[in-house]
Amino acid sequence: MERSTRVSVFESDKPSEIQLIKSKLDDAQIANAVENSYLTFTTTPTATSLKVMVDLEQESKAFEIIDAYLQQSENQ
Numbered sequence: 001m002e003r004s005t006r007v008s009v010f011e012s013d014k015p016s017e018i019q020l021i022k023s024k025l026d027d028a029q030i031a032n033a034v035e036n037s038y039l040t041f042t043t044t045p046t047a048t049s050l051k052v053m054v055d056l057e058q059e060s061k062a063f064e065i066i067d068a069y070l071q072q073s074e075n076q
Contacts, residue, residue: 004055004056005055005056006033006054006055006056007053007054007055007056007059008035008051008052009032009052009053009054009059009062009063009066010051010052010062010066011049011050011051011052012049012050013049013050014050015050018034018050018052020069021052021066021069022034022052024065024066025052025054025062025065028061028065030054030058030061030062030065031054031055031058032052032053032062033052033053034050034051034053035050035051035053036048036050036051
């Protein structure tokens with residue numbers, strides 16, 4: 001079975017925001033995963049960045065959902 005390529009579609013250091021994006025993608029039945037990246041090059045080595053990853057084939061659909069969420073949250 002061929003493993004599909006995963007790409008990052010959203011990045012944040014706020015777990016609550018990551019969870020919200022993840023649930024929106026889940027609702028749209030887009031398979032996703034969250035990865036941690038430690039930002040070792042910053043002054044605070046404890047800073048982490050969370051990334052939401054999706055399959056490459058679903059990247060554009062995921063971006064549509066994320067863009068809609070971001071526009072909605074800006075207008076509040």
